[in-house]
Amino acid sequence: MPRVKKAPDVPTDRLDEMLARLKLSGIRDQLDNLLDEAARSNLSARETLTMLCEREIARKDHRRIEMALKLAHFPAVKELAGFDFEAQPSIDPKQIRDLAASRWIANGENVLLLGPPGVGKTHLAIALGREAILAGYSVQFTTATALVAGLAKAHAEKRLDEKLLGLSKAKLLIVDELGYLPLEPDAAHLFFQLVSRRYETGAMLITSNRSVAEWGTVFADPVVATAILDRLLHHSHVLTIRGDSYRLRAKRKSGLIKVPPAGDGAPVGSASLRPVTGGANLQPRS
Numbered sequence: 001m002p003r004v005k006k007a008p009d010v011p012t013d014r015l016d017e018m019l020a021r022l023k024l025s026g027i028r029d030q031l032d033n034l035l036d037e038a039a040r041s042n043l044s045a046r047e048t049l050t051m052l053c054e055r056e057i058a059r060k061d062h063r064r065i066e067m068a069l070k071l072a073h074f075p076a077v078k079e080l081a082g083f084d085f086e087a088q089p090s091i092d093p094k095q096i097r098d099l100a101a102s103r104w105i106a107n108g109e110n111v112l113l114l115g116p117p118g119v120g121k122t123h124l125a126i127a128l129g130r131e132a133i134l135a136g137y138s139v140q141f142t143t144a145t146a147l148v149a150g151l152a153k154a155h156a157e158k159r160l161d162e163k164l165l166g167l168s169k170a171k172l173l174i175v176d177e178l179g180y181l182p183l184e185p186d187a188a189h190l191f192f193q194l195v196s197r198r199y200e201t202g203a204m205l206i207t208s209n210r211s212v213a214e215w216g217t218v219f220a221d222p223v224v225a226t227a228i229l230d231r232l233l234h235h236s237h238v239l240t241i242r243g244d245s246y247r248l249r250a251k252r253k254s255g256l257i258k259v260p261p262a263g264d265g266a267p268v269g270s271a272s273l274r275p276v277t278g279g280a281n282l283q284p285r286s
């Protein structure tokens with residue numbers, strides 16, 4: 001077999017064009033540096049190609065994650081690494097780590113994070129959403145109030161279907177703060193339609209300061225609330241967080257305020273909010 005001739009120098013423009021056509025912009029933008037690096041390290045052709053592919057994949061992953069984090073509309077940056085598990089003994093770190101692996105999202109299951117204000121529900125919701133994005137899933141974060149307002153507006157404008165379709169796109173929909181404000185009966189019905197649409201296909205993570213037993217009041221319609229819970233709890237992980245507010249705890253530690261720490265079931269945070277209590281009514285149906 002004749003020896004393969006050394007490839008002639010390829011004009012940069014042509015190579016740029018081909019890399020652009022293959023959407024290998026990471027390689028294209030850094031080509032000279034990457035080839036210098038390969039030469040300095042005496043990489044073989046195969047090793048060089050591997051290095052180029054690795055860099056391209058790393059850049060694509062980075063961009064995808066940046067974009068997905070933007071699209072998720074998280075209200076703050078919160079990570080699991082920043083969660084102090086010792087401060088909330090009612091949370092099982094292992095269960096959170098299991099959820100962080102995002103298998104529940106692949107299976108279209110739901111997570112309910114229940115507990116009084118300040119115990120880290122929103123923190124965990126964002127952190128689990130972030131883990132889902134790192135695992136390759138699309139995530140959308142909204143508050144219950146914004147969600148219901150959006151649904152009601154779409155309904156009034158006769159484009160509810162379109163809106164529901166939009167809300168079904170993300171593999172994980174996070175609905176924060178359900179129960180802080182009571183919802184209109186109309187809103188409950190719209191929420192039901194959303195839950196039905198996503199049922200068994202898209203995962204939902206809902207945070208609430210109300211126990212599931214109180215959702216009849218939250219939705220101002222016990223029949224619709226039962227129908228919503230029936231679907232949500234069918235494949236679900238219900239985590240009830242107890243204890244006192246992390247914010248107040250930090251203040252109490254510094255001696256700024258004098259609030260007794262809350263025990264299980266004791267009223268916590270704002271006196272106007274009834275605490276979430278654990279119990280049989282929180283068990284998912286099978």
Ligand code: ADP
Binds near residue numbers: 118247
């Ligand atoms: P909730 O949504 O339950 O009302 P948040 O998640 O908003 O509570 O928590 C209130 C604040 O306290 C946030 O800044 C959050 O990051 C912080 N926080 C709550 N619990 C913890 C914790 N266990 N470790 C670290 N930060 C926490």
Ligand code: MG
Binds near residue numbers: 122123176177207
């Ligand atoms: Mg919150």
